[in-house]
Amino acid sequence: MSLSRIIAVVDKEIHDALRNRYIAMLMIILPLLFAAIPIISLTSIRQIPASGEPSEELPPGLARRLAGLPPRTQLEVFLASQFMLLFWIAPLAIPMTIATYSVVGEKREKALEPLLATPVTTGELLIGKAIAAACPGMALSWGAYFIVVAAAYGIHLSPPAMETLWGPTAWVQIFVLGPFITLLATLTGLIVSSRVNDPRLAEQVGMIVILPLLGLILAQSFGILWLSGTLLGFIALFLLGADALLVALAVALFERETILTRWR
Amino acid sequence: MIRTENLTRRYDRVLALEGLTFEVHEGELLALLGPNGAGKTTTLRLLLGLISPTSGRVWIAGELMTPESHRLRRQIGYLPETPGFWERLPAWKNLEIYARLYGVPAARARAMALLEQFGLADRARDPVATFSKGMRQRLALARALIHDPPILLLDEPTAGLDPEAALEVRELLRSLKGQGRTILLSTHDLEEAERLGDRVAILRTRLLALDTPDRLRAQRFGTMVAIEVDGEPEPYLSRIRGQPGVIQAAIRNGRLEVQVADLRTVTPDLVRSLVEMGAPILSVTPVKASLEELYLRIIREGRGSAES
Numbered sequence: 001m002s003l004s005r006i007i008a009v010v011d012k013e014i015h016d017a018l019r020n021r022y023i024a025m026l027m028i029i030l031p032l033l034f035a036a037i038p039i040i041s042l043t044s045i046r047q048i049p050a051s052g053e054p055s056e057e058l059p060p061g062l063a064r065r066l067a068g069l070p071p072r073t074q075l076e077v078f079l080a081s082q083f084m085l086l087f088w089i090a091p092l093a094i095p096m097t098i099a100t101y102s103v104v105g106e107k108r109e110k111a112l113e114p115l116l117a118t119p120v121t122t123g124e125l126l127i128g129k130a131i132a133a134a135c136p137g138m139a140l141s142w143g144a145y146f147i148v149v150a151a152a153y154g155i156h157l158s159p160p161a162m163e164t165l166w167g168p169t170a171w172v173q174i175f176v177l178g179p180f181i182t183l184l185a186t187l188t189g190l191i192v193s194s195r196v197n198d199p200r201l202a203e204q205v206g207m208i209v210i211l212p213l214l215g216l217i218l219a220q221s222f223g224i225l226w227l228s229g230t231l232l233g234f235i236a237l238f239l240l241g242a243d244a245l246l247v248a249l250a251v252a253l254f255e256r257e258t259i260l261t262r263w264r
Numbered sequence: 265m266i267r268t269e270n271l272t273r274r275y276d277r278v279l280a281l282e283g284l285t286f287e288v289h290e291g292e293l294l295a296l297l298g299p300n301g302a303g304k305t306t307t308l309r310l311l312l313g314l315i316s317p318t319s320g321r322v323w324i325a326g327e328l329m330t331p332e333s334h335r336l337r338r339q340i341g342y343l344p345e346t347p348g349f350w351e352r353l354p355a356w357k358n359l360e361i362y363a364r365l366y367g368v369p370a371a372r373a374r375a376m377a378l379l380e381q382f383g384l385a386d387r388a389r390d391p392v393a394t395f396s397k398g399m400r401q402r403l404a405l406a407r408a409l410i411h412d413p414p415i416l417l418l419d420e421p422t423a424g425l426d427p428e429a430a431l432e433v434r435e436l437l438r439s440l441k442g443q444g445r446t447i448l449l450s451t452h453d454l455e456e457a458e459r460l461g462d463r464v465a466i467l468r469t470r471l472l473a474l475d476t477p478d479r480l481r482a483q484r485f486g487t488m489v490a491i492e493v494d495g496e497p498e499p500y501l502s503r504i505r506g507q508p509g510v511i512q513a514a515i516r517n518g519r520l521e522v523q524v525a526d527l528r529t530v531t532p533d534l535v536r537s538l539v540e541m542g543a544p545i546l547s548v549t550p551v552k553a554s555l556e557e558l559y560l561r562i563i564r565e566g567r568g569s570a571e572s
Binding site: 004007011020114 | 275315316331335337340347348349357361362391404407
């Protein structure tokens, strides 16, 4: 495994992605969107009285967890915890688009054959592509997260809600789980991309990875589960294993011969 | 430098290549000829280890080539049938990335030097998508040379180019050959094969012929001489046929075409006999069958033997 070849692949992929108008547009619009939604939502609930009777509109499970907090704080904590999940999804769209296009697109441009004729190994190629696909989405997602945190400080979010947004649990979600999930999505995209010859189909199939995350959002919003530190630790371990498995799977499923000789 | 042994490749039920055994010597340019679907591209991909053979083996610079021989690919520069670039990236970046993949030191400087050498320096910063076909082909050659390989595998480098661009590429190939590189050139252009190739290999799933064009001509057509006389050549034909060293004689295009055992020794005697017969000789010209005639004959023979 050569680090310099992996870096060369990363360099190529990032330069290529930055010159793709569709991806460039996504890179501008998505972070703005993912920063704007939480800021607008958290600002809009400022008119709810800071103190009073607890809200009866929260799902029973969630209401139990947030019992004793004033209604506005309850809502702020609830929203902040949901937005943390949003930041799991936020970095996925861009990497998925880059990853799904990377093999199919290269094949379409007929650029894959000369690339495979170099000393680059399948592992180096796929790791390089995965890193390159994951990095821009992660960076932009983190950028959006920092904007939201700054805005939360600006609007004087309640301490429990602030702790949900900016604290050890939040950091694990953003800086550990975020990259793991992004890598998972990217590798899924790469695997699909190396098995089909239509980038759109690859993107649609690859998006399946988002479904379990949507399930988590729904489960938390109905109070069925609460992402505690312990649960997050288990999820992180699971994702780490899944990522390692997917790297091996991606290398095994990347059939140079089939890609070169069967795809038209 | 390049050696194959009984190389066979099937794609499902389709036999793309069968029992190919040949060698390309160091510093030699071997032109690989054959109709579409003859197995030329398959051969190049097998030599590179991009695909694995159904049976048979390939050696590059004395080492066995397999799809896992990543390090051995440093020995080879490859120009595929369709050059294939990262279209949005500038020309220099395309070359620089390849230089880094091959582990070339000072990759950017090497990329710029090659762009200069191939007359593309003024377009170095333009995306490859804006390049003409001729420029792409030059860029593809520059890419194949980025790591200064001793072996070049070139798949139809002049296909689809206008005459001027094709000439430019041929000149480049000539200079690469002059540098002592071992080149395997797959082409449909017979004139190009004859001008550049030390030997030609004619392929049609199987290897039908492999030698210098002159030796192949001598094998297939013998050595011919055309004699033009003033008036009808018919009266001289039967007497020529009896001459020592004459293999066969015929009248074509109003002149005598004589196949002789050896041009240098038989032709003077032949001319002397004709003069003695009173033939008013206008010209005596050695006849060289074109490579096209040779190619078509070999391909037809190959087709005939395959059918039988």
